Amino acid sequence: MAPDKYYKSQHVVSQGPLGSFWSKLAHGFAPPIMEGDFCPVNFSGSHGVSIKISKLNKSFGATHVLKDIDLIIEPGETFSIIGPSGTGKSLLLKHIVKLEKADSGQILINDHDVNEPQDKNLPRNFRYSMVFQSSALFNSLTVGENVGLWLRENRIYGEVRIRRIIREKLRLVGLAGKEEMRTEELSGGMKKRVAIARSLAMEPDLILYDEPTAELDPVTSDELARVIMSLKEKVKLTTIIVSHDLNFALYLSDRVAMMHGGEIIAIGTPSEIKKSQNPIVRNFIYTTTKGIKGEGD
């Protein structure tokens, strides 16, 4: 990426000398990186990224967990990976966000190999974020502090702007005014939404959901589906959902892949997957209660 794509600071925040001192004492003495003329982070909004996975293999000892995974996901697409538990869906997700390293194969995000070192002199042209199965919120922090963690830790903005972003992201997931709540006071669905807000605070170009409906009742799952749907309309990012909740995946996705035994055995639109003649796919989807969005309206 050429230097002319460095991004000029749009949101410099000035604080009074006293306020500034206490703010620094509370949040550390390093200045926000957006105070300079140029910022190494592109904050011009989320842009969907393309993902290309080719011949990805992963083994743990003698167990071959991921077998020659080939997958292409288009920019802005909502893509779901379904399949029974223990087929390597979450592991595939962890490879995309570099939490695991493949034995062989390649993952390209916007044609950049995720395992290749990044040139530190150039801004990265994408960001990704993951919503974990357990939400993975930090119990020692409030809801607002969880949401603003990335911004504060990476000194992206000054404190006033960060608070504004926290409010904005919480409103986006339907949790306006909950900044001061402790995470242990939240229900499972609220925790998931806080985790989504925390991810959105990064303005990611790619967001990954690992079993978003796990441990949630059907009503809360529906609420979560609505949140993800509204995000899909408001924020143009690429979304990957790993789930064994078929209804949820078919309802939200542009395309769906089914994994079985570490391999992708079927891929297509929700309609195509529903009509698949593959006996394993048919066996997995023989019951649907919600149907596919737009079908039979």
Place this chain on the structure above:
Amino acid sequence: MIRFITFIGSKLLNVAQGLGEMLALFCETVYYFKEAPRNLPSIFRQMNLIGVGTLPIAMLVALFVGMVLSVQTGTQLALYGTQEAIGAIVGMSMVKELGPVMTSLLVAGRVGSAMAAEVGAMQVYEEIDALKTLEISPVRYLAMPRLIACLFTVPALVSFAIVVGIIGGGVVAEVNPKINVPFTVYYDNMIRALTYKEIFKGLLKAMVFGGIIAHVGCYVGFKTTGGARGIGESTTRSVVLSFLLIMVANYFLTRFMI
């Protein structure tokens, strides 16, 4: 026979791997010391947990250690009429050995185990993975503040413990009829025996022990697997490993500083 050799070999390899990983984590943690200014709140929070939280129990333990030391040694010295040396003996023992070692063992049991449990729970419940996806180094965010806090707080705790232990010893020396050494005599003898160099050596030991406690707690926490049971095992492992390393380090530090 081959099975036995394989068993021994695999154990040795595990130990070597563990030591290597601990060294790598230590180097990475020290590397992140440069980021301390942005983690000040976290460092202060840890200092509060380690220092303020442990202070009352450390004082109580030190008080009774000083008293026991005084009553045990004083009564024996009294048999030979040399009980006036009790001040020097309690002072030197508290400054050089008992203060740093007893306080560090206490901190390892109270704080090191809590660190291992907290970091271990974060590991098990994917919070460490979440930090990585948020582009936050878990070593910088979790290990570095804890190590810095321990490096400063444990010597501070040890200083208090030494003072309280010496006072406890002095009170016993004065009130115990078998010893019957006035506090002023006790104090004068102690001051004559103690040098700044000895105090510095004691505090240096405390600093090293503090480093061991934080480092072991974080290392064991990062290596936690297997849910609630794994967290429990990590807690125990951190205490055992900290105790062991403190004792080993104590020998070598004493050997080289003598």
